[in-house]
Amino acid sequence: MNKPKILVARAVFPEVLAKLAQHFDVESNQTDELWTPVQLIAKLQGKQGVFTTGSERIDAALLAACPSLKICANMAVGYNNFDLDAMTAAGVLGTNTPDVLTETTADFGFALLMATARRMAEAEHFLRAGQWTRWSYDMLAGSDIHGSTLGILGMGRIGQGIARRGALGFGMKVIYHNRSRLDAATEAECKASFVSKEELLKTADHLVLVLPYSASSHHAIGAPELAQMKPTATLINIARGGIVDDAALAAALRNKTIAAAGLDVFEGEPSVHPDLLTVPNVVLTPHIASATMPTRLAMANLAADNLIEFFMKNKALTPVNHA
Ligand code: DGY
Secondary structure (H helix, E strand, O other), rough: OOOOEEEOOOOOOOOHHHHHHHHHHHEEEEOOOOOOHHHHHHHHOOOOOEEOOOOOOOOOHHHHHHOOEEEEEEEOOOOOOOOOOHHHOOOOOOEEEOOOOOOHHHHHHHHHHHHHOHHHHHHHHHHOOOOOOOOOOOOOOOOOOOOOOEEOOOOHHHHHHHHHHHHHOOOEOOOHHOOOOOOOOHHHHHHHEEHHHHHHHHOOOOOEEEEOOOOHHHHOOHHHHHHHHHOOOOOEEEOOOOOEEEEHHHHHHHHHOOOEEEEOOOOOOOOOHHHHHOOOOEOOOOOOOOOHHHHHHHHHHHHHHHHHHHHHOOOOEEEEEOO
């Protein structure tokens, strides 16, 4: 019997590729060049499944040009590279990789918060540049984490992981805002209180963004929201570019509307707004919140298992739509 044909759109772990090859006729992008939409469409001809990484846009035009496609398995928990309505209309299933990256991503969110509030990147540049010639009482003084108020916008699995770290590890008061309020048991476990978005912005000493990107979360943090935050506050974005208006944030950092920001995701990444590169009070990392080898392997395996289960049992493990 002919094996189903699949495309692996980026380089992945050899052991994951070997597992896929047991079940599929696999074409893979081992050179890891980023294909243009036209190249991706050409590569997808005759393929029934695709292993994507979040960089590949799956939209109505691609789906119309690739009628054999049945499933897109994203190696990411976020799937804003999928036009889900178009996929559902075309009968194409989408899957993501929840749970396996939760704790790793929450660790990173906390690391970025610590680095930002305690000005670690700025301090390292200062030292390397030979500027550390004497002591002064306010040299690179940042803001405290312990005992402060941690605000979380988006209280899914990763948001809850950050809340637990803040409340249990650092004695922070945790407040959150989410589309829907958590049940009482989960709130108690995370020691987190639900507040309005306005109160979150006004009250948080540190605000961490962990909400999914959608048309309704586009620029959820822009100039008006930044103006409501404390001038001593830090803002952390480990969610998606586009949730923050990066130009407005750069201006707010320059004007000291807020004290500092830590960003792992950017509008139009891998490009970074040039103004963010010139303000000192921002820590910038290249979308690495889930980047530990065990977690990336678990994500790749879950994306592969979604393809295998779908073709072998007609039931994916972690679907994001009903197709
Ligand atoms: C995710 O899984 O969505 C992370 O942001 C990595 O892309």
